[in-house]
Amino acid sequence: MTTTAELALPMFPVAQLQCETDTGIETVPLAEESAFGSWQPSIPERYWTMDASELRRRIHEARATLGSKVVVLGHHYQREDIIEFADERGDSFALAQYAAERGESQYIVFCGVHFMAEAADILRADHQQVILPNMEAGCSMADMAAEPDVWSAWRELGDFFGGTDDIIPVTYMNSAASLKAFCGANNGIVCTSSNAQKVLEWAFERGKRVFFFPDQHLGRNTAHGMGIPLEEMVLWNWRAPAGNLGSSSPEALERSRVILWQGHCSVHQRFTVQQIEQARAQYPGVKIVVHPECRYDTVQAADANGSTAYIVKYVEQAPPGSIIGVGTEINLVSRLAHEHPDKTVFCLDPVVCPCSTMYRVHPAYLAWVMESLVDGVVVNKVTVPEQHRSDAKLALERMLALK
Numbered sequence: 001m002t003t004t005a006e007l008a009l010p011m012f013p014v015a016q017l018q019c020e021t022d023t024g025i026e027t028v029p030l031a032e033e034s035a036f037g038s039w040q041p042s043i044p045e046r047y048w049t050m051d052a053s054e055l056r057r058r059i060h061e062a063r064a065t066l067g068s069k070v071v072v073l074g075h076h077y078q079r080e081d082i083i084e085f086a087d088e089r090g091d092s093f094a095l096a097q098y099a100a101e102r103g104e105s106q107y108i109v110f111c112g113v114h115f116m117a118e119a120a121d122i123l124r125a126d127h128q129q130v131i132l133p134n135m136e137a138g139c140s141m142a143d144m145a146a147e148p149d150v151w152s153a154w155r156e157l158g159d160f161f162g163g164t165d166d167i168i169p170v171t172y173m174n175s176a177a178s179l180k181a182f183c184g185a186n187n188g189i190v191c192t193s194s195n196a197q198k199v200l201e202w203a204f205e206r207g208k209r210v211f212f213f214p215d216q217h218l219g220r221n222t223a224h225g226m227g228i229p230l231e232e233m234v235l236w237n238w239r240a241p242a243g244n245l246g247s248s249s250p251e252a253l254e255r256s257r258v259i260l261w262q263g264h265c266s267v268h269q270r271f272t273v274q275q276i277e278q279a280r281a282q283y284p285g286v287k288i289v290v291h292p293e294c295r296y297d298t299v300q301a302a303d304a305n306g307s308t309a310y311i312v313k314y315v316e317q318a319p320p321g322s323i324i325g326v327g328t329e330i331n332l333v334s335r336l337a338h339e340h341p342d343k344t345v346f347c348l349d350p351v352v353c354p355c356s357t358m359y360r361v362h363p364a365y366l367a368w369v370m371e372s373l374v375d376g377v378v379v380n381k382v383t384v385p386e387q388h389r390s391d392a393k394l395a396l397e398r399m400l401a402l403k
């Protein structure tokens, strides 16, 4: 019988391509990573040359000085040298919930990406301020839905259907606050990957159709899981010139129950059916769990799919000796492999690299924002514009109220 040890995979079976994640991300000084030159280079010069151990010492000292004045939130995709400092780590839903609980802390340092920090800023208490260590930590998927494009599609849908009363807009958490506000103002709601089905059920109780953005895959996978056939979904190509019904035919649009924005996550689109087939051929009995931002075919070929928190639980609950192929960001997969030495956990994509925007939260930035707070200076404060705040809050609170 083959033992787990014999099956043990290199943690990141990197083929010929060089990818730093084959050994986990090691923090090197900012000055040695050329890309940081264009990602919020305004960080003071002294931080550019600090090595990992100095940064670690400084963050620990700042934390100790700040005490309960600060809470550090860390998304599962953050690197280890950041997660180490997180008071709370979680998926985007759990972190939003945490912000909505409005703890005592004066500062919420959000180690994640911009849309998550914006959600925290919308939900925080009046006495709190939200800080994002690197303001360039965005999300390429969120950037695929620009407010004017969404409004233009909405108007076109209204013209086509003779009004929008029967269309419920649903935005994925991975979107700008202005789009959450758009949903709040138009009887819509926000969803995350952990509650998308509940949110779509809520939406179908209120309208005939759902306009879902920006992630086509989460929308398609969720709607299909609810029994909506693919023929009743259309893809809205936002690059098509206005007046072209997002490149869909009038018949398809008429038939549709779900209108999917043509957005995607470049990290999750990399996971394929072929990788799953290879894993199954190589490791009989392997279980495959993927994030619902993966393509429809990939999700269909997997054993399970769910949010980052779901994936964490899936691995935790698997019996010792399990072999689990995971389709999500590499920092989380790497952490799960380390935390569960009695199981074999590996990334489905042999050449996957980290989410490049999550990666921008380098410890030098965390040290900078924390030491600034010690000096009484707030840097990198995330402030949602007042004109979006209350409608965006409405859409987020509708989501948080779902049981």
Ligand code: 13P
Residues within 6 Å of the ligand: 076, 090, 091, 092, 093, 174, 192, 193, 194, 265, 291, 293, 306, 307, 308, 309
């Ligand atoms: P979760 O809500 O599952 O944490 O996902 C957030 C995200 O950005 C996935 O790419």
Ligand code: SF4
Residues within 6 Å of the ligand: 113, 138, 139, 140, 141, 142, 174, 265, 266, 267, 268, 293, 329, 355, 356, 357, 358
């Ligand atoms: Fe955005 Fe994809 Fe990164 Fe998640 S993994 S933050 S969706 S780019």
